[in-house]
Amino acid sequence: MTSVWVCEQLDPTGMVHACIAxxxxxxxxDCLKSFxxxxxxRQKAExxxxxxxxxxxxxxxxVTPLKLSR
Numbered sequence: 368m369t370s371v372w373v374c375e376q377l378d379p380t381g382m383v384h385a386c387i388a389x390x391x392x393x394x395x396x397d398c399l400k401s402f403x404x405x406x407x408x409r410q411k412a413e414x415x416x417x418x419x420x421x422x423x424x425x426x427x428x429x430v431t432p433l434k435l436s437r
Contacts, residue, residue: 370421373428374398376406379414386430395419 372395376385387398402417422428 370423371425371428372396372419372421374402374417374419375429376402376417377415383430386428388425388428 369390372389372392374387374389374395375383377383385402387395389395389398396419399417399419406415406417
């Protein structure tokens with residue numbers, strides 16, 4: 368089974384504002400870097416975060432993501 372890499376940008380309440388999912392780890396890490404760089408100082412101070420994690424299948428992705436494929 369192939370893991371699905373999930374990159375999310377969350378507000379301080381834990382609400383997902385952006386989600387990109389891919390079976391390609393390199394693409395997912397690039398997305399994480401972009402998500403982190405796009406948080407401004409105010410958002411960071413308020414507690415916004417970008418995170419990367421894996422899930423076992425597309426059904427385990429918590430929201431409808433933009434799906435990246437090679």
